[in-house]
Amino acid sequence: MSYFTHLECSRCTETYDPDVPQNLCTNCGKPLFARYALDRIAQSWDKCSLSDREPSMWRYAELLPVMDTQHIVSLNESMTPLLPAQRLAAFLGLEALWVKDESRLPTGSFKARGLAMAVSKAKELGLTKLAIPSAGNAATALSSYAAQAGMEAYIFMPKDVPPFNRTTCQLTGANVTLIDGLITDAGKIVAERKEAEGWFDVSTLKEPYRVEGKKTMGLEIAEQFNWELPDVIIYPTGGGTGIVGMWKAFQELETIGWIGGKRPRMVSVQAAGCAPIVRAWQSGATEAEPWVNAHTSAAGLRVPQAVGDFLILEAIYQSGGAAIAITDDEIREAMTTLGAHEGILACLEGAATVAGLRKLVAAGEIQPEDRVVLFNTGGYQA
Ligand SMILES: *Cc1c(COP(=O)(O)O)cnc(C)c1O
Ligand SMILES: [Zn+2]
Numbered sequence: 001m002s003y004f005t006h007l008e009c010s011r012c013t014e015t016y017d018p019d020v021p022q023n024l025c026t027n028c029g030k031p032l033f034a035r036y037a038l039d040r041i042a043q044s045w046d047k048c049s050l051s052d053r054e055p056s057m058w059r060y061a062e063l064l065p066v067m068d069t070q071h072i073v074s075l076n077e078s079m080t081p082l083l084p085a086q087r088l089a090a091f092l093g094l095e096a097l098w099v100k101d102e103s104r105l106p107t108g109s110f111k112a113r114g115l116a117m118a119v120s121k122a123k124e125l126g127l128t129k130l131a132i133p134s135a136g137n138a139a140t141a142l143s144s145y146a147a148q149a150g151m152e153a154y155i156f157m158p159k160d161v162p163p164f165n166r167t168t169c170q171l172t173g174a175n176v177t178l179i180d181g182l183i184t185d186a187g188k189i190v191a192e193r194k195e196a197e198g199w200f201d202v203s204t205l206k207e208p209y210r211v212e213g214k215k216t217m218g219l220e221i222a223e224q225f226n227w228e229l230p231d232v233i234i235y236p237t238g239g240g241t242g243i244v245g246m247w248k249a250f251q252e253l254e255t256i257g258w259i260g261g262k263r264p265r266m267v268s269v270q271a272a273g274c275a276p277i278v279r280a281w282q283s284g285a286t287e288a289e290p291w292v293n294a295h296t297s298a299a300g301l302r303v304p305q306a307v308g309d310f311l312i313l314e315a316i317y318q319s320g321g322a323a324i325a326i327t328d329d330e331i332r333e334a335m336t337t338l339g340a341h342e343g344i345l346a347c348l349e350g351a352a353t354v355a356g357l358r359k360l361v362a363a364g365e366i367q368p369e370d371r372v373v374l375f376n377t378g379g380y381q382a
Contacts (some may be wrong), residue, residue, distance in 0.1 A: 030307070047227070048296050080101055088354070096371045100221065108137070118130075130154065138204065144168070190203065219377050230373045231371045232266055233266055234375065
């Protein structure tokens, strides 16, 4: 049973009615967060109850925004494994390393978590036409979940997205528009046209529930580590929904008393050709300037500007984390490093975390005894 109560602005704390579709805060333009009756959850939900539940992201129903489970739109979002990476750890001089392997999720990437949640909530709210600007994988995920729900999906993405994303959107019957530009340009088109067309905009963090889906990565990690979080989490960051979601998960888990105050250091990895968060972190800024001429073959990292920039940076600063940029050549080398040591076939974005880890170990920022988790956010694509 969900204990979802209301939406609240992540910046100015203005509250919003959860029974109507909402986008950004109308007061300050920042993302809205789902809030829960955490005090009541603390009293009534025992973590032992998890052992009887199905191993999927929906097992955390109390902390999820879907009120009636009949509205869940699912392609089977199984919990993803935390693969021990012992040979890679030894190669890098670490004692304990894991890869959270998100490549097994439906639609080929962890975007499934966010879009399964957003489409389920859209169904609960009676929406039928969903529009999305995407760098690639979010489009594939929305198309698939919209098809499963019998809804219409309107996709806007760069014309040079990976062919996998173009093909999968067509196979699942979405309305696809390829644009000459980046995800931010696609976002402008959706914003301009959505009212006249009657579309609901499910842009990441401009819609409050995708982050709740990605929050389940943090809930799963906490459970898989038996409620003792690791020391470092390394995450390939585009829009930052995953890092923001995990950070929110940890705060909620602490408030309900399931974990203590210790947090992993949150590390954002970005591509050298598009690293707005890294640049902001290096200069100690709390917001990121848009990146001009963004380019990288890691499509999920080609996000020149994120509405949740201040939330990503907050998680990095509060956790004592870091942000690091990796070249495309380093990413390709890291794919082989991960493949050859662990047999894990990573996406470019996932491989970037291996390259980031390598640099942070070399710089002495990560110590041999640190327990580290890398995120492989999607499957290998030829
Ligand atoms: C979208 C995406 C990312 C970036 O995720 P955010 O949560 O938006 O930062 C990383 N890897 C892959 C494979 C993606 O599709
Ligand atoms: Zn606000």
